[in-house]
Amino acid sequence: MNPLSSNPQATPNRSPALTEPAGAAPYTITDREATRQAREQQVGQRPGTLNIRPGALKPRLFLMSYDDSTFTEQEYTDRYDELLDELRQHPELKHWIDVRGYGDLPLIEQMMQDFGLHPLQMEDVLNDYQRAKIDVFDDNRLFMVSRMTDFTRDLEIDDDQLSIFTGPNYVLTFQDDYDDCLDSLRTRIRSNFSTLRRHPVLYLAYALTDVVLDHYYPTMAAIGDYIEDLEEAIFADKRPRRLLNRILRIKKDVVRFRRLVYPERDKIAEILRLPEEIMPETLKIFYRDAYDHAIQALDLAESYRDNISSLTDLYLSDQGNRMNEVMKVLTIISTIFIPLSFVVGLYGMNFQHVDEHGHLLPRNMPELYSPWGYPMVLFAMGMVVATQLFYFYRKGWLTNR
Amino acid sequence: MNPLSSNPQATPNRSPALTEPAGAAPYTITDREATRQAREQQVGQRPGTLNIRPGALKPRLFLMSYDDSTFTEQEYTDRYDELLDELRQHPELKHWIDVRGYGDLPLIEQMMQDFGLHPLQMEDVLNDYQRAKIDVFDDNRLFMVSRMTDFTRDLEIDDDQLSIFTGPNYVLTFQDDYDDCLDSLRTRIRSNFSTLRRHPVLYLAYALTDVVLDHYYPTMAAIGDYIEDLEEAIFADKRPRRLLNRILRIKKDVVRFRRLVYPERDKIAEILRLPEEIMPETLKIFYRDAYDHAIQALDLAESYRDNISSLTDLYLSDQGNRMNEVMKVLTIISTIFIPLSFVVGLYGMNFQHVDEHGHLLPRNMPELYSPWGYPMVLFAMGMVVATQLFYFYRKGWLTNR
Amino acid sequence: MNPLSSNPQATPNRSPALTEPAGAAPYTITDREATRQAREQQVGQRPGTLNIRPGALKPRLFLMSYDDSTFTEQEYTDRYDELLDELRQHPELKHWIDVRGYGDLPLIEQMMQDFGLHPLQMEDVLNDYQRAKIDVFDDNRLFMVSRMTDFTRDLEIDDDQLSIFTGPNYVLTFQDDYDDCLDSLRTRIRSNFSTLRRHPVLYLAYALTDVVLDHYYPTMAAIGDYIEDLEEAIFADKRPRRLLNRILRIKKDVVRFRRLVYPERDKIAEILRLPEEIMPETLKIFYRDAYDHAIQALDLAESYRDNISSLTDLYLSDQGNRMNEVMKVLTIISTIFIPLSFVVGLYGMNFQHVDEHGHLLPRNMPELYSPWGYPMVLFAMGMVVATQLFYFYRKGWLTNR
Amino acid sequence: MNPLSSNPQATPNRSPALTEPAGAAPYTITDREATRQAREQQVGQRPGTLNIRPGALKPRLFLMSYDDSTFTEQEYTDRYDELLDELRQHPELKHWIDVRGYGDLPLIEQMMQDFGLHPLQMEDVLNDYQRAKIDVFDDNRLFMVSRMTDFTRDLEIDDDQLSIFTGPNYVLTFQDDYDDCLDSLRTRIRSNFSTLRRHPVLYLAYALTDVVLDHYYPTMAAIGDYIEDLEEAIFADKRPRRLLNRILRIKKDVVRFRRLVYPERDKIAEILRLPEEIMPETLKIFYRDAYDHAIQALDLAESYRDNISSLTDLYLSDQGNRMNEVMKVLTIISTIFIPLSFVVGLYGMNFQHVDEHGHLLPRNMPELYSPWGYPMVLFAMGMVVATQLFYFYRKGWLTNR
């Protein structure tokens, strides 16, 4: 009953029947509460129970069949049986069955049975938040997960899951969305001159992994540019609002990106350790190259983390500098005027030069009666100000830091 | 004397008799001093000495017996002998003996003897703060500890211990509380269509581990939501009191959660390394799935830790910003009014225009006698204020940062 | 000449003679300078040179001899020869030779020779600051070091060294002090019903390790309580003086505790890796339990470290908050009164309404001559204050944050 | 067709033909947008597709041929065929083919074919940002990447890639630039007495690696000097603008340097693990020395990182100190003058000594009518100032910190 599995006996311990329907009809609520309810519903379910995420898209099926000289490509949405027929009729070709969207449980279950997929792995496919990994079936078929990233306008890393099953002459991929980052690969397959068509079908699985990995670079580049913009914004006269908030948000992205790439690297390392009969040396040389790329992406992510941490330091130090500047303005103004105010207050006192009986009190503020009193006071105050300004100048308070 | 142990000779080096009663009668004091006294009492005791925690609940016993086609379920509280009889009469069935509450030392000791449990492991059961672990008996029976978490209303992670002993045809679990998170599993066993009933009894031990692991997700989700709430609270106009305190408390939870899950992951990794005769490959495929889940929970916990550390940064920076704002208000007010106050003080001085002998002193404050003196001073002060406001505006101090 | 060593040829490469006396007569100076002098004296000495720490206590010798049915216990201080006789006369019993105090070099050297102890290890014993470790002699005898902790009133972790040598039918322990934490173990040995007396003598070495490990918990509990007290003190209205100092001191303790327990854990892990002929599996099951305890103690220490780091954050943030509060009081007072002071200063100016020639100057401060001038100024100032208070209230500055 | 590859069958799985031209004609745009476009163009391309970086230099070809006694050196730019002839005519000599600049795709492809280079590795060569690494071909030839560093005037680490291919009697190097740091090595080869000419050709590959490693030290020294300059600048009276910015920039450099050296160390470690037939022990002794140098460079980089982190602490603390000083000036001035201003304000009050009806009001400010009123007030204010100055002096506020 597993017409496409090379060896139907290879997975005897897997429960092929899925008699308990998951029950959750597809619906579309996206708010936090609904998501949590859905999550809690799954708690305690039998492992391997398939849950279609609320709001999942209706699956579209595509098939590319090729060898060195021939190539056909067609969409089989709603025509799964024809797709199967096509596969059965052309065992000599290599096939890429490309499923986009999960929103049809009976179809998914039918494919599980036909292709001999394990419910636990199918659960990983549908969960859609599985880290990159590789599982080896006991008949040497592979199950690989890659995460495709996209950096959206509002500074979020958007990551979708690409699940890859390999078979003797086919590669079967599942993804959540209709759009993906694999078009450049499709173009290469369509080309008659592509070396890809001459390699065994396992090379297609590699090519998928590699294209996903290649797409990490534009994401990283966008993050890198944004970090540079933030760095300039820190020293701008008018800092944007909630700048630190943005810095920490991009940091979150970088941290998340690292979490995405680490398992990817580990996955490739595991592939490199696979025995020759599962992964031939002629393919490993390509994975070794992909491994270098993953390392480099991690390296870059580490650099970004360092940069962001320096940014945070800069931000806080600049905040301190601005406070310092405010304090200096306050201090200069206060220090200049407070003594002057004392002086003018002093000569505002009402000590009488003549008491109530008309006697002269010559010691009470004779300055007020001096003909040069006012000009001299003004001059004295000017001297005080000049002294203070000189002191501040020497302290470097008058220059801009 | 070990009717349910497959091989009574398998544990010859374990001291079966527990002649020294632990002495501590069950009582209910929960304050710190009492707990410490209890703790100190245990210091220096013989390893394997059983201590019933003060306030432990009276044990309730439940039995579920099942195979593909039959299923019985009954409570045997206070009827331990009948439970034993039931087990002996149905060696062909799979049994789950479910003990809730530890408050009856003689019963516990009787069970230890009947099921051939080691005192050291029984001590781990009763201690109730053993990290997740797995021990393998020399007759291939297993002792596993899982920690069931709950996130309470007052932001505490509440964790209870689930101790699992496996035998040839039974699983024996101990827990402290009457309530637990295993009801979804019980429902699955009761269902006639459950694949669980067709698997060997070791699968039940797996299913228990898996259900506990599944319950980590709602806990994590609640923590995640709370962290988001805190993030919003930081920028609120009126920050809640002791906000940092709350941030650090949730951090404590996350750290504690990580400490719970790490041993869980290690336990599962150890299970995956068990030889085929103890843990067959058909079960390991399920544990591999559980391993992925544990890794994912750890990943999430790491993200939360990063988020909280960013929150702390944000909080402190915002605190600095608020201080900055206070300083700016002070500086603006002072800087505007201090010079004005000097001016008005200046013209409050009492320099006399006429000395005591009636001579005019024309250099003493002639402004006071000018017909436009007052309006011009007012105008000059207005100019000063305008200049200052313009300066502050350019500095960006008047805008809300 | 090694009457108690099972195999005198086993340690041929150890230099048995200690002809160079260490020279340092026991004296009692505890200040820093003296300690340093002592330390420097040892620099460059032959490895294995025995140095009695200044102020070491005179050794007291105790012997416990037991098997399943018999038990004798006696102090042999100053009667080492009789102790040896006792050991020789009862080769069928298990013995615990318990030496407390190091202050008698000739006795120590005599014991080294009689029991075949290596000078390097004896140096470790006397140094008294050896980390927990295990050495295996080539005749399968063991040398183990444990560190006994105590948490003193003045927040110091006091740790003493317990050195354990095992022989074919004895355990020989050395410690610095007359008092220790082993009394609960002694009580257990004295009991006729103790399982300890039925186990081989190696079990006694385990029991000693386990008791020491058990005593870590009260130390940890005391530290945990103190940390909680500190947490409350941070938010107290009157913070105790040098609170941060105390926080950092307890942190030092926790860090030190971790440093004590890590080698303890490593030691037990090494014991678990010993081959069967040195450490039988029947004992390893107990060490596995001790290993769990050591891990748990480390776990706790890690939690404490996290807590203390959070405490430091809290302290500094609270310090910032207090500064903020001071600033706010200053700002409110200044902001309210500075404009008012300007206004009253304004009307304190002496612009004359009539010049020196008696001409009216109607533009000079006509307000002063208005019948409602004073009340209106008072009202205007009241309005200013009300506006400011409203502004501060909206900012949340009037509430207690 | 691979005249210089020792074993043409050794790389059967490499696609020798490069029929798809990379298309991107060399052009010269260096701004961010252009770089990103180029990067994005490569995403999804077939692995092993060669892309010439926009602006790449036209390749110059150099050949050094030598053995113990003979030596020839010539530039073969635009004469690649003659170079090949030279190589074929002198199989008994050792050759260094030195290619500088990548800007000629057909030539690069021709060399790939002639020397049997793998497209993936050639891609690494042209990418020019490959970390240091070593690949071993299946015919024991090596591909090594080193990174040559330079520390530019504007505090940037400039790093160029040196790609080294080894063959039976040649070493083939690629680099991006016409200038490099290898001139000292060239001089050594030219010398008739150089031991280098007596070693096998693999030693040349070592010597190249070693020279590159040697050049790390001047870079490190320049960074070290700059760090010292920064340390002095922190305490300078007039701190340079954006000092922290510079500190963090040099930190970026150090971090980047570490990232450069780590793979270098790993590469050498991998070389040391190569089997004898690929890397003879007589060469490994030199690599072991290079390994020590790499470790030492890493050590130095670690020290620098620590120093920079201390610098940041110093900077922030000094910033705090400066704020403190500003606050102290403000506080001293305010504290001295505010009470004085109160006093002079007090005696500026207009309480009347005589009411409007001419009655004496003797309680209203009699001081104003005392003959010694003014001198006594001055004296009192002097006392207040003296008291305050004494208080500040005792606090240590008047001294410079």
Place this chain on the structure above:
Amino acid sequence: MNPLSSNPQATPNRSPALTEPAGAAPYTITDREATRQAREQQVGQRPGTLNIRPGALKPRLFLMSYDDSTFTEQEYTDRYDELLDELRQHPELKHWIDVRGYGDLPLIEQMMQDFGLHPLQMEDVLNDYQRAKIDVFDDNRLFMVSRMTDFTRDLEIDDDQLSIFTGPNYVLTFQDDYDDCLDSLRTRIRSNFSTLRRHPVLYLAYALTDVVLDHYYPTMAAIGDYIEDLEEAIFADKRPRRLLNRILRIKKDVVRFRRLVYPERDKIAEILRLPEEIMPETLKIFYRDAYDHAIQALDLAESYRDNISSLTDLYLSDQGNRMNEVMKVLTIISTIFIPLSFVVGLYGMNFQHVDEHGHLLPRNMPELYSPWGYPMVLFAMGMVVATQLFYFYRKGWLTNR
């Protein structure tokens, strides 16, 4: 030609001739620029090229020859040939050839040839900044590097290199300086009763390593004392200038010390892994002891690092506290006097009680004409001050924190 090398064929691949003189005549410039020039000169040189550091001392040669019963000791400076004769004449004795100072290249090269030393290792000797390490020659001779530390008065760790070559019956040491820390070892050798003289010559190499290791403790102790002094200084009323600078400087020392000890530990660990024929078990027991010491030194260094990090926290918190205190003084003074100044300003206003036409304006400041006006205002102001003082007292601002 290698009269003292046990097996002249053992090092065939080492280039014995050093025909290229290093050229750099010994001179004495110590400034940064000169050092850098010297460094840059070495870049790109042939590995194994010997460079005498500018300013190197003229070598002094010492020889100690001993066995159980005989002992001779002599200086052979400028008499290298006689030293060689002495060695050849007494092959039955153990010799320590002790070379201090490197400043004579021809002598060094002669020794290299006579003792069969490898140029790369000799380069390590002369470089004088090689980390601790061990190299094993192919004829089982050893090359070890230790670093001798000294803690100078001006808080610098001074470290010199001790390079040790072992041979069949000799140990050959090189060091830079005439003074060292090995005198205690020399005294031990001179003593007739020393066990050192009975051990094989390899034990001398161990003893050298051990003495160097022993000298780490006084260095650590000095650092520890200094850290304690710093801790007290933080809370002193008058903090010393640039205290943080000192803290960070001692931190640099500790970090450097760790970097010294880590390779030392690794070296000893590598020695412990050497096969029995190179390092007999009878010696390893001593190295195991040295390993414990190295671990303990590292442990201490880690503690110091923690302490210093706590010191930094304390310093910054105390800095914050001092700022707080300054702010509180400012706030108290301002808050008390600003309202008072307002009041006195209020009654300094010149609102007229009689207008210019002689009409009474009774609403204008009637208080000024009240007989109790002045006393009541004084009383009111006293009340305000009392209220404020009470408020501050309750806030805890008047107490010293």
